[in-house]
Amino acid sequence: MTTAQAQARIEQLRAELVRHDERYYREARPEIGDFEYDALKKELAELETKFPELAAGETPTQRVGDDRSEGFVRVKHRMAMTTLDNTYDETELREFHARLVKAIGSDDLAYTVEPKIDGVAVSLTYENGKLMRAVTRGDGEEGDDVTANVKTIRGLPHALKADEKSGDDLFVTAAFPEVIEIRGEIFLRDAEFTRINQIQEEAGEALYANPRNLAAGTIKQLDSKLVATRRLEIVLYGLGACKPIQAGFDSQSSFQAQLRAWGLPVVEKFWAVRGIDAVWASIGELDAMRRGFAYATDGAVVKLDQFLQQAVVGYRGAGQAARKLSPRWACAYKFAPDRAETRINAISLQVGRTGAVTPVAELEPVLLAGTTVKRATLHNADEIARKDVRVGDFVLVEKAGEIIPAVIEVVMAKRTPECVAYVFPTECPVCETPLVREEGGVKWMCPNVACPEKVRRKIEHFASKASLDIDGLGEEVVDLLLTKGLIKTIPDLFRLKVEDLLPLKKSGEVWATNLVNGIAARRTADLWRVIHGLGIPQVGAASAKDLARRFRSLDALATAGLNELVQIEGFGEKTAEAVRKWFGEETNRAMVAELQVAGLAPTPPAEAAAGGALVGKTVVLTGTLPTLSREQATEKIETAGGKVSGSVSRKTHYVLAGEEAGSKLEKAKSLGVPVLDEAEFLKLIGEN
Ligand SMILES: NC(=O)c1ccc[n+]([C@@H]2O[C@H](COP(=O)([O-])OP(=O)(O)OC[C@H]3O[C@@H](n4cnc5c(N)ncnc54)[C@H](O)[C@@H]3O)[C@@H](O)[C@H]2O)c1
Numbered sequence: 001m002t003t004a005q006a007q008a009r010i011e012q013l014r015a016e017l018v019r020h021d022e023r024y025y026r027e028a029r030p031e032i033g034d035f036e037y038d039a040l041k042k043e044l045a046e047l048e049t050k051f052p053e054l055a056a057g058e059t060p061t062q063r064v065g066d067d068r069s070e071g072f073v074r075v076k077h078r079m080a081m082t083t084l085d086n087t088y089d090e091t092e093l094r095e096f097h098a099r100l101v102k103a104i105g106s107d108d109l110a111y112t113v114e115p116k117i118d119g120v121a122v123s124l125t126y127e128n129g130k131l132m133r134a135v136t137r138g139d140g141e142e143g144d145d146v147t148a149n150v151k152t153i154r155g156l157p158h159a160l161k162a163d164e165k166s167g168d169d170l171f172v173t174a175a176f177p178e179v180i181e182i183r184g185e186i187f188l189r190d191a192e193f194t195r196i197n198q199i200q201e202e203a204g205e206a207l208y209a210n211p212r213n214l215a216a217g218t219i220k221q222l223d224s225k226l227v228a229t230r231r232l233e234i235v236l237y238g239l240g241a242c243k244p245i246q247a248g249f250d251s252q253s254s255f256q257a258q259l260r261a262w263g264l265p266v267v268e269k270f271w272a273v274r275g276i277d278a279v280w281a282s283i284g285e286l287d288a289m290r291r292g293f294a295y296a297t298d299g300a301v302v303k304l305d306q307f308l309q310q311a312v313v314g315y316r317g318a319g320q321a322a323r324k325l326s327p328r329w330a331c332a333y334k335f336a337p338d339r340a341e342t343r344i345n346a347i348s349l350q351v352g353r354t355g356a357v358t359p360v361a362e363l364e365p366v367l368l369a370g371t372t373v374k375r376a377t378l379h380n381a382d383e384i385a386r387k388d389v390r391v392g393d394f395v396l397v398e399k400a401g402e403i404i405p406a407v408i409e410v411v412m413a414k415r416t417p418e419c420v421a422y423v424f425p426t427e428c429p430v431c432e433t434p435l436v437r438e439e440g441g442v443k444w445m446c447p448n449v450a451c452p453e454k455v456r457r458k459i460e461h462f463a464s465k466a467s468l469d470i471d472g473l474g475e476e477v478v479d480l481l482l483t484k485g486l487i488k489t490i491p492d493l494f495r496l497k498v499e500d501l502l503p504l505k506k507s508g509e510v511w512a513t514n515l516v517n518g519i520a521a522r523r524t525a526d527l528w529r530v531i532h533g534l535g536i537p538q539v540g541a542a543s544a545k546d547l548a549r550r551f552r553s554l555d556a557l558a559t560a561g562l563n564e565l566v567q568i569e570g571f572g573e574k575t576a577e578a579v580r581k582w583f584g585e586e587t588n589r590a591m592v593a594e595l596q597v598a599g600l601a602p603t604p605p606a607e608a609a610a611g612g613a614l615v616g617k618t619v620v621l622t623g624t625l626p627t628l629s630r631e632q633a634t635e636k637i638e639t640a641g642g643k644v645s646g647s648v649s650r651k652t653h654y655v656l657a658g659e660e661a662g663s664k665l666e667k668a669k670s671l672g673v674p675v676l677d678e679a680e681f682l683k684l685i686g687e688n
């Protein structure tokens with residue numbers, strides 16, 4: 001590889017990794033699996049080692065993935081939180097041991113082997129035994145304060161249990177350290193993950209791909225009431241800063257014992273062993289039992305047991321400030337995800353409601369992670385080309401806790417000459433309209449508004465639980481009505497008559513009457529359901545609710561200007577423009593008019609406390625108020641007609657600030673947003 005080639009590849013890998021980091025750490029919606037991500041990162045690290053002259057500058061290999069997001073107070077860690085070096089390879093694990101043997105000068109090393117919990121890292125601060133604060137890893141130095149959310153976790157003691165044996169123990173003067181940072185992982189069980197995703201689906205919100213992402217998305221919710229409805233769990237395993245230094249724990253294994261004695265939730269099992277062979281044996285034991293654990297484990301964390309030895313080898317650092325990146329005394333051995341090899345019988349194309357054409361691999365059925373897999377996503381045309389996937393190829397299919405299996409790579413050794421390169425169609429597979437490339441994206445779209453497949457999906461979406469929730473109008477019935485030519489558009493639904501339906505089913509009178517009545521009954525559905533049902537790009541159920549609250553009728557929404565739309569809290573330019581664009585199209589406006597003529601008269605949301613002092617106002621809470629809890633303050637704001645938001649922007653009307661208000665208060669001041677204390681707030685809403 002020439003230097004120029006290396007440079008090009010390095011740049012490409014850096015850009016790709018930055019994008020994946022953003023999606024993983026901030027949005028909790030990764031595009032690719034961890035194994036693929038780790039492979040990209042490894043490729044980059046190797047190129048940077050081979051071409052040191054190209055290694056300078058900002059690079060993802062020299063920083064900790066950053067999860068900090070808008071709307072949270074940032075808190076510095078007393079001791080930095082790091083990432084872990086990882087490997088999928090036994091030889092590399094043995095090399096890790098060899099480095100330590102050399103550094104410490106002994107080959108009889110004690111290790112702990114712990115499950116690597118696939119959750120979200122968090123640091124808890126206990127002061128004199130009391131839980132004071134919970135902070136995310138952030139960029140390693142400084143994270144987001146998620147105390148309110150973490151306190152909703154059942155099973156996490158807010159006070160440490162007094163150490164029973166301490167009474168007789170000569171050394172123990174104070175029962176608890178003045179300040180201790182305890183590190184752990186927040187996670188969701190599979191069953192809870194499935195439950196929440198079902199609710200998301202019914203509400204028409206995007207689904208989370210796996211429990212880790214959902215846990216990450218949940219811990220970053222600004223509304224701790226919502227967090228409390230999801231059963232997050234936590235497990236603790238690590239020591240951060242501690243003051244004063246404790247005599248009791250001088251090793252990872254004794255610290256584990258201390259955590260247990262304090263009544264904190266700990267890993268179900270860990271191994272304390274000597275030598276790398278015993279480590280390897282423990283990893284095998286862990287692999288055999290990990291599927292029975294409450295949390296998903298994606299590997300084993302091997303740590304040098306003795307804290308003194310840990311201090312000798314220290315950390316891998318980066319940059320001039322020598323930021324801690326990862327400990328040299330630990331290594332994560334990751335289990336490769338479940339994969340299987342099978343053959344692609346065909347590549348089919350799905351046309352979605354928006355017209356996006358998604359390629360799907362039709363597979364020779366194969367058993368994978370306990371289920372039979374027959375189809376796997378191929379993502380998009382670019383991905384097919386990049387992997388050079390062809391019909392008839394043997395491929396590796398992966399399912400890493402993710403719902404949709406994906407094709408990872410072609411087994412080139414097994415390719416036969418009959419397999420010809422796949423040509424992505426240039427026309428819609430359903431209506432043959434030439435496809436167009438999605439603006440700024442990778443998808444190919446069918447632009448035909450009358451595309452039968454788009455129409456079918458649109459009608460299904462309109463009738464679905466997430467939108468109008470029309471009784472008896474599921475996918476099969478929509479299909480039937482379309483194929484019999486009884487409907488062509490959404491408004492046609494409201495024009496159906498019992499006698500039109502009678503010929504469709506033998507003695508179908510009851511069915512026909514129920515269906516017609518079911519549709520009629522939804523003429524007055526909630527406005528947000530209708531807005532959601534229209535299928536405006538970018539507008540999910542939550543945005544539909546915001547629009548319904550703000551505009552209160554379809555006519556008002558249809559004529560809303562971009563200015564008004566961007567004013568809505570949480571609406572970016574992208575969403576506002578999508579709404580504008582949708583109503584700007586003649587066919588869409590005509591459809592809305594037709595719906596109204598057909599009797600659709602949606603119900604606007606109930607008026608917030610008429611005449612409430614905060615109607616139409618957005619308030620941000622920060623810090624601790626003298627008498628009101630966060631929940632009480634929120635309730636008062638809402639009863640006065642206001643809305644609570646998590647982050648301060650130009651659209652914020654007031655900031656209600658208590659003690660220890662942090663960055664939000666500063667931001668309010670810099671933007672000139674009025675700041676209220678509790679007394680002023682109570683006066684404003686007329687309670688004092
Ligand atoms: N799919 C994607 O697009 C994407 C993007 C970014 C990162 N990732 C994944 O995330 C990884 C990087 O994330 P990371 O920096 O959090 O590293 P990591 O998850 O690989 O390992 C470090 C983390 O492990 C956790 N951990 C769990 N159990 C532990 C234990 N017993 N002891 C110590 N730590 C324990 C800690 O929170 C620690 O921060 C990547 O290797 C990749 O797998 C994926």
Ligand SMILES: [Zn+2]
Pocket residue numbers: 351428429430431432433446447448451452453
């Ligand atoms: Zn089409």
